[in-house]
Amino acid sequence: KAGVTQTPRYLIKTRGQQVTLSCSPISGHRSVSWYQQTPGQGLQFLFEYFSETQRNKGNFPGRFSGRQFSNSRSEMNVSTLELGDSALYLCASSPEGSARGETQYFGPGTRLLVL
Amino acid sequence: GNSVTQMEGPVTLSEEAFLTINCTYTATGYPSLFWYVQYPGEGLQLLLKATKADDKGSNKGFEATYRKETTSFHLEKGSVQVSDSAVYFCALLNNAGNMLTFGGGTRLMVKP
Numbered sequence: 001k002a003g004v005t006q007t008p009r010y011l012i013k014t015r016g017q018q019v020t021l022s023c024s025p026i027s028g029h030r031s032v033s034w035y036q037q038t039p040g041q042g043l044q045f046l047f048e049y050f051s052e053t054q055r056n057k058g059n060f061p062g063r064f065s066g067r068q069f070s071n072s073r074s075e076m077n078v079s080t081l082e083l084g085d086s087a088l089y090l091c092a093s094s095p096e097g098s099a100r101g102e103t104q105y106f107g108p109g110t111r112l113l114v115l
Numbered sequence: 116g117n118s119v120t121q122m123e124g125p126v127t128l129s130e131e132a133f134l135t136i137n138c139t140y141t142a143t144g145y146p147s148l149f150w151y152v153q154y155p156g157e158g159l160q161l162l163l164k165a166t167k168a169d170d171k172g173s174n175k176g177f178e179a180t181y182r183k184e185t186t187s188f189h190l191e192k193g194s195v196q197v198s199d200s201a202v203y204f205c206a207l208l209n210n211a212g213n214m215l216t217f218g219g220g221t222r223l224m225v226k227p
Contacts, residue, residue: 029215034210043217056213081126091159097213101147101166104208104215106210 001025002114004093004107012113018079021035025072033072034066037088039093046089049074050097078112086114092110117142117194121205121218128195128225136154136190136221138179138205146207148172148181148188149215153202195225 005024014057025032026107034046045058049068066076072093078085092104121138122181127216128134140148151159163172175191188205205218 027124032214033213035215042205042219045214045216048176048213051220056211074152092159092215093215094174098162099212101164101208103149105161106151108158 004091004105006091006107006110008110009089009108010111011113013081013113015081016078016081017081019081019112020075020077021089022072023107025074026090029095029105031094032068032072033092033097034074034076035092036060037090037109040085043090046076048097051085055097066111067103081114082115086112117146117207117209117216119205119207119216119218121189121221123219125162126193126221126223128223130225130227131194134192134195134223136191136203136223138188138190138218140207142207144210145183146209148179148192149206149208150177150179151204151206152186153204153220159204166191195223197225197227199223200225
């Protein structure tokens with residue numbers, strides 16, 4: 001089975017622009033979660049989607065948004081980019097995202113640099 | 116809310132040394148616990164997990180036991196290799212099963 005894929009792998013944007021990142025989960029997985037990884041804040045949860053619905057959201061401003069499509073692929077969008085948005089954005093998928101001990105499988109990440 | 120605390124690194128060991136990375140957590144209920152590993156330039160890989168008290172997760176020579184009484188999930192390996200050099204993250208899964216809370220990560224460097 002193919003793993004979680006994320007595109008693009010690298011992005012350079014300037015302040016004020018917006019960006020869209022894409023994530024394709026493992027085949028058959030219906031839950032997709034997004035995390036932000038920075039040296040200062042570590043790994044932080046952004047949001048989780050299941051069946052095209054956002055079920056959980058972390059403590060991030062409204063500039064961060066996401067969506068999920070009927071094939072479980074997910075996108076996240078960051079508008080009005082700030083320098084502090086520079087990070088590695090990781091996507092993870094799991095079968096249902098609701099079972100005890102269910103493993104989340106991570107993609108390689110998209111590294112975003114905001115100049 | 117949930118939180119995970121793990122020892123700060125870097126941890127530097129010689130090959131074949133014994134490894135312990137401490138991890139403690141605060142959570143409501145009985146979360147599932149995980150160790151993930153991140154190699155340079157890559158995403159996170161699941162190393163092992165445990166879903167209830169006294170469970171022992173193990174993989175590739177690494178072990179961790181879910182200790183409810185001490186709210187801990189320490190990672191151990193009897194003999195580390197250079198190829199184990201990476202960053203290790205302890206994490207807990209919320210009761211809803213859809214959000215991981217991570218510790219700050221511990222960088223392990225193994226010298227030949």
